[in-house]
Amino acid sequence: MKMTFEVYPHTADVGVRGYGATLEEAFQEVAKAMFSIMVDISSVKPLVRRDVLVDADDLDLLLIKWLNSLLAISAIRFEVYSVFSVKIEGTRLEGQALGQSMEGLELKDEIKAATFADLIVKEEGGKWVAQCIVDVRLPTRRWIRNLNSFRDERMSELQCQVELVPLFLVLRGYLSAYG
């Protein structure tokens, strides 16, 4: 199968890269790459739609703003996304993300920020590439447990349970992200 996005290794962190026949496609694909660090995106159902509108002076900054907006919405709403559509006019981006609540999903790594490191948006031989390094936190399943803490004051009990998460789940997450 033709590869349309990938997560690649980097000294201190990991990079995300999307390919496409158009700039828009590359932006859609790099968003998939980013969420594939957080979750197995094939398990994410397109149940909710979130709109993103960003404007920037150049395409590099537009990519960072697109990815960081998705990260912020994801963190605030406790959702992850797997389907993206993007329209770019000049340096204005109108995007949609389809996804679902994190609840019930097996989570992998959380991301602090999309960064300017190794940032590339370019066309080469009729193919667009969009990529950058993301500042990654540690893998966890705790986050999902903590969803409950909104409703449940007994946080310390929840924390104890999390310890029991089997090692292989976490390792599997890593293997699929970096393997």
Add this chain to the structure above:
Amino acid sequence: MRPRVNHRMSDKLRKVENSVWEVPVGAVEGMRVPARFYSSEKLIAELDPRAIEQTVNVATLPGIKKYSIAMPDAHWGYGFPIGGVGAFDPEEGGVITVGGIGYDVNCGVRLISTSLTEADLKPKLKQVVDNLFEGVPAGLGSRGLRLTRAQLEEVMVEGARWVIRQGYGWEKDLDHIEEAGRMEGADPSNVSDTAKQRGANEVGSLGSGNHYLEVQVVDEVYDEVAAKAFGLGRGQVVIMIHTGSRAVGHQVGMDYIEEMQPAMKRYGIVVRDKELVSVPFNSPEGKRYFSAMKAAMNVAWANREVITHFARHAFARTFEVSPESLKMDLVYDVGHNTGKLEDHEVDGRLRQLIVHRKGSTRAFGPGRPEIPPEYRGVGQPVLIGGSMGTFSYVLKGTEKGMRDTFGSAVHGAGRRMSRTQATKEYRGEAVAKRLLERGIMVRGHTWSGLAEEAPDAYKDVSDVVQVVHDAGIAALVVRLRPLGTIKG
């Protein structure tokens, strides 16, 4: 433009004095000051060429004074290397840069003393570690106090003072926090709604990554006088907390790194790395970022204060006495990802500089008015957190540090291998087991978190601290050995 890695960077280094190497002005186009590296023969050989390049990049920024400085634990970061110091004079067009402070604003360390000895603790160690694990929210997305938006904005203005008023922590703690736990001039209206939404539940939570809470024992005393002044003695049990401003800091970093890109063009500033995006400190954008970043700094101090409260109660529960009777006083709290206006003497003249410390601890020498009176005679306590299973250290600030590094020292031990590499090569369970064999009890929220922080993934903190001591930019006071760790 994509920053190029220059592997020949190491060739430009030359040793200028004991423990100090330099890339001189002129070695790379655009350098305004030399790039200085505190190191040893062993560590300089291991130094990542990219960290050298990043230190050189900082040397090209407008208004930089004296040197762009890299600490012995320097490693690749976003913009500045982690372990980088840069001071800029606003009167000479000096800049403020998000890349000099980072995405984890006011990440820092605090140390709490106790009246317990290692012998007192040993039989109760498991219980105390369990109580800490239960009492201190940690791990990814961990939640602390639930604050309304208005309350969070108050925290942004008042810092540790606000949470103490709510009953978390002791009034006297404030005397032993850098800046008394509150940066003047923080302005929540310059912090985005997104940052406030993300931060509303995080005050009083350890977070994840390399953040931790550790029970330690004073294992070696190098300087009796300073140790006594800091209230530390051999065999004494202490608690170290390492965390920051959580998502508020991340989002402030993200927001302003984006906002500054177009502004930087208007000011005609050219940087060698986009993560170094800079604007003049005395510009509207610079002032906005400074006030928002200070709001995030205040959140971090509030956060460490609330965690202190939880830790005191976990100890009290274990020993069935009050935290007061265990003398759980705050020794000191100091940030290592900060931007601050400070007075420093440069070229025989006192100037107010905006000092960026990214993965570098403030280390003020004796006599500085910023230091609490009881420590002023010896110098500021410099808290250096090790990585898991390694020693941590308390040093003191020196006059030489004031002259050479704007009163700055190391913050820990730099990474030697990449995160992905570390996770592949170490199994968390094995790490925990190995540590237990050495008498160190670890509880983490994920095993892979443990793997990431495997101590071998770091440069040896003892080597790093020795360089600082030998160079005289801070001086050894005590060494701390871990007994129990709660890993975020």
